[in-house]
Amino acid sequence: MAAPVPDLAPLTPGARRVLDAASQLFYERGIHAVGVDTIAEAAGVTKKTLYDRFGSKEALVVSYLQHRDARWRDDLAAHLVAVSGPGIPRILAVFDHALAWSTANSPKGCSAVNARAEVSGDDGAAVLAEAAREKIWLLDLFIELCIEAGIDDARGTAETLMLLYEGAIVTLGMGTFSEPFAVARRCAEGVLARG
Structure with a gap:
């Protein structure tokens, strides 16, 4: 088939929680409407964990x-x-x-x-x-x-x-x-x- 998806590195449990929460929130509410505080709270992690795992909100998106x-x-x-x-x-x-x-x-x-x-x-x-x-x-x-x-x-x-x-x-x-x-x-x- 056509071009592959970029390699998706395995996620730590904390990163998976962040990604799952962000995915639901981004899709339901929109990217700009959802801040990192909301994502961290929904994932049950700190903002530091979010940034440690993804680096930025853009990288998370x-x-x-x-x-x-x-x-x-x-x-x-x-x-x-x-x-x-x-x-x-x-x-x-x-x-x-x-x-x-x-x-x-x-x-x-x-x-x-x-x-x-x-x-x-x-x-x-x-x-x-x-x-x-x-x-x-x-x-x-x-x-x-x-x-x-x-x-x-x-x-x-x-x-x-x-x-x-x-x-x-x-x-x-x-x-x-x-x-x-x-x-x-x-x-x-x-x-x-x-x-």
């Missing part, structure tokens, strides 16, 4: 994004393995699995998109880079699946699929209408039928 991304990738990879052979069904399986994943794990949309909306280059260069890396990985995955399926314009088709996917996840997070991944999947079927 990057770790949060990387760990969520790793969970999504592992889950998606297991789902794709269950879809036999290369072809259009494997491409559509990304949308199918995104629907199931988002229902269970992402009712507020994509954590990377949400983080990207909250930070600017001045105060979050590492966060912006991580969000971009995750989206480039997904585009690369769509390209790879389109090549495997024998799609003539694999890159162009993958870019269209990426727009459908990203539109669905943003629509989900905004609550504009229900089941945007089902709509995106139907549109993807039409794109792939022509490709």
